[in-house]
Every structure is written in structure tokens, then in C-alpha cells.
Amino acid sequence: MYQESVQCVEAEIDFVEATYKEIRGNEARFLREDFSGTGQTSAEWIKRNKKNKAWAIDFDEEVVQWGIDNVRSQLNHPENLTYKITDVRYSGITKMDVILAMNFSYFLFMERQTMKDYFVSVKNSLEPTGIFFLDAFGGYEAAKELTEERECEGFTYIWEQATFNPINSQMQCYIHFKTDKGEQVNRAFSYYWRLWTLPELQELLLEAGFSQVDIYWEGTDEESGEGDGVFQPTKIGTADAGWVCYIVALP
Ligand SMILES: C[S@@+](CC[C@H](N)C(=O)[O-])C[C@H]1O[C@@H](n2cnc3c(N)ncnc32)[C@H](O)[C@@H]1O
Structure with a gap:
């Protein structure tokens, strides 16, 4: 249910491939997926080209083992995907063309210095x-205590922002699921993290030694008024209730 409701690895890798090509003029081959969980994004990278190699980094042994058994085993070239059980800050996987920190996982680092140390380690690994x-x-509803439901095939995905503390910007979020047959999976996933702002993140990336940091903002579909899935670099975003964007940092 998590894979169907949360991740869209195809769209993520489409963006990474196209943006890398646009900026560097050639194709990336070596990708490191930090906070990889089961390594779905790395697997998508491997599927795109048999010359591609990926390293999936996560410190949760059980989650990684599930990825090895259920994700890597489905690949035509499983030898091109390596899992490493370690803290992302000390993986030792370097000389990468691309490093990913997706699904907001790096928001788990609560302190400015910890975040900067992580960004420095990424820069040194590229x-x-x-x-x-x-x-x-982000957006004005991101800092609100709320519950949202979305219908998926055979189940309902429920996102809960259970607490938000404006003094330190730390928040408790949960994902719950409810199947169409009435089964409830309460607090299937729990996230206690800090809601970082884009100015804070851009400043930290530059302080960590990145030479250029760009925000890629999603366009709006004129008919539906919803996001159109096309992300372009810009200096001006829209003050939406809830938005998701990409940050692209060059060493
Ligand atoms: C929000 S999940 C993201 C999973 C997957 N990347 C996705 O997009 O769905 C966060 C993952 O980060 C891992 N994690 C959290 N802190 C970590 C750290 N410091 N080093 C390595 N993994 C970490 C957790 O074990 C968890 O699997």
C-alpha cells in the first residue's frame, strides 16, 4: 500500500534523468539513493539502462532485507544494485553522478549543524x-494539525499531521491505511521530523559548499488547477496551501 500510495519512482527518475541531461549534457550512470527504504528508486534506475549502477543506503536492516528479497530479486541485472545498511552520513559510497534524498527523509535531521554535516558529506561523495x-x-497547511484522505485502488491512504510545535518546527506525522474491506492499519508509518523551509535549506546547502542551488517548482494544470507534474527552475513560487518541489544542488 505504501508503494502504491506514496512513491512514484518512475516520475522521480524521469525528472532526475532529464534534469541531469539538461545541466550536464550527458547521462548519469552512478546513483546513490540515501534513506532508500526498500530501494524502489534505485531499482527504477537500474531498469532504465544496463550500464546504470545504484547504491541504496538505509540503516534499517529489516526494511533493507525486504528490498533485497522483493525488489532486487525482480531485476534483470540485480548485480547492479547494492544495498548498504548504514547511516547516510557515513556510507563511504563516493564518486557518484547523482545522490538522492527523497520523500523528505532528510527532514529527520533536526539540528542545523547535523543537516549541514550531512550536506557536506553528500558534496564530498559527488x-x-x-x-x-x-x-x-511546505505551504500554509504544512504547519497545521490535520488529517487528509485519498482513495487508492482497494484502500484509503490517510495522512495525519498529528502535532506541530511552532517553537522548533518539529512535527509528528503518521500514515494510516484503511482497506475497502474495512481493515485498519493505524500508524503504519510514523515520522517525527522538522518542517524545514526552503530559504533555510538553500542557505545550508551553500554553506556546505555547493556552488549553485536551484528550486524546481511544479506548473499548474489550467483545467484542474492542480499541479501538472512539470517542474521548472524558478525564483518565485506560489503561496499554495500545500506544495512539493525539487531542490537541485551542484557541487
Ligand atoms: C521516509 S522513509 C523513505 C523511504 C523511501 N526512500 C521512500 O521514498 O519511500 C525514511 C527511511 O530513512 C531511513 N533513515 C532514517 N534516518 C537515517 C539515517 N540517518 N541513515 C540511514 N537511513 C536513515 C529509515 O530507516 C527509513 O527507511
Whole structure:
């Protein structure tokens, strides 16, 4: 249910491939997926080209084992995907063309210095021509205690922002699921993290030594008024209730 409702690895890798090509003029081959969970995004990278290699980094042994058994085993070239059980700050996987920190996982770092140390370690793990991709979310409803439901095939996805503390911007979020047959999976996933703002993140990336940081904002579909899935670099975003964007940082 998580894979169907939360991740869209195809769209993520479409963006990474196209943006890398646009900026560097050639194709990336070596990708490191930080906070990889089961390594779905790395697997999508491997599927795109048999010359591609990926390293999926996560410190949760159980989650990684599930990825090895259920994700890597489905690949035509499983040898091109390596899992490493370690803290993302000390993985030792370097000389990368692309490093990903997606699904807001790096929001788990609560302190400015910890976040900066992580960004420095990423910068030192990239080739000079490499690119660091992150996503971020925000908007005036992001700092609100709320529950939202979305219908998926056979189940309902429920996102809960249970607490938000304006003094330190830390919040408790949960994902719950409810199947169409009435089964409830309460607090299937729990996230206690800090809601970082884009100015804070851009400043920290530059302080960590990245030479250029761009925000890629999603366009709006004129008919539905919803996001159109096309992300373009811009200096001016829209003051939406909830937005998701990409951050692209060059060493
Ligand atoms: C929000 S999940 C993201 C999973 C997957 N990337 C996705 O997009 O769905 C966060 C993952 O980060 C891992 N994690 C959290 N802090 C970490 C750290 N410091 N080093 C390595 N993994 C970490 C957790 O074990 C968890 O699997």
C-alpha cells in the first residue's frame, strides 16, 4: 500500500534523468539513493539502462532485507544494485553522478549543524560533475494539525499531521491505511521530523559548499488547477496551501 500510495519512482527518475541531461549534457550512470527504504528508486534506475549502477543506503536492516528479497530479486541485472545498511552520513559510497534524498527523509535531521554535516558529506561523495537532488514540502497547511484522505485502488491512504510545535518546527506525522474491506492499519508509518523551509535549506546547502542551488517548482494544470507534474527552475513560487518541489544542488 505504501508503494502504491506514496512513491512514484518512475516520475522521480524521469525528472532526475532529464534534469541531469539538461545541466550536464550527458547521462548519469552512478546513483546513490540515501534513506532508500526498500530501494524502489534505485531499482527504477537500474531498469532504465544496463550500464546504470545504484547504491541504496538505509540503516534499517529489516526494511533493507525486504528490498533485497522483493525488489532486487525482480531485476534483470540485480548485480547492479547494492544495498548498504548504514547511516547516510557515513556510507563511504563516493564518486557518484547523482545522490538522492527523497520523500523528505532528510527532514529527520533536526539540528542545523547535523543537516549541514550531512550536506557536506553528500558534496564530498559527488563527482565534480555530480548533482544532488532533494525534494521538499511546505505551504500554509504544512504547519497545521490535520488529517487528509485519498482513495487508492482497494484502500484509503490517510495522512495525519498529528502535532506541530511552532517553537522548533518539529512535527509528528503518521500514515494510516484503511482497506475497502474495512481493515485498519493505524500508524503504519510514523515520522517525527522538522518542517524545514526552503530559504533555510538553500542557505545550508551553500554553506556546505555547493556552488549553485536551484528550486524546481511544479506548473499548474489550467483545467484542474492542480499541479501538472512539470517542474521548472524558478525564483518565485506560489503561496499554495500545500506544495512539493525539487531542490537541485551542484557541487
Ligand atoms: C521516509 S522513509 C523513505 C523511504 C523511501 N526512500 C521512500 O521514498 O519511500 C525514511 C527511511 O530513512 C531511513 N533513515 C532514517 N534516518 C537515517 C539515517 N540517518 N541513515 C540511514 N537511513 C536513515 C529509515 O530507516 C527509513 O527507511
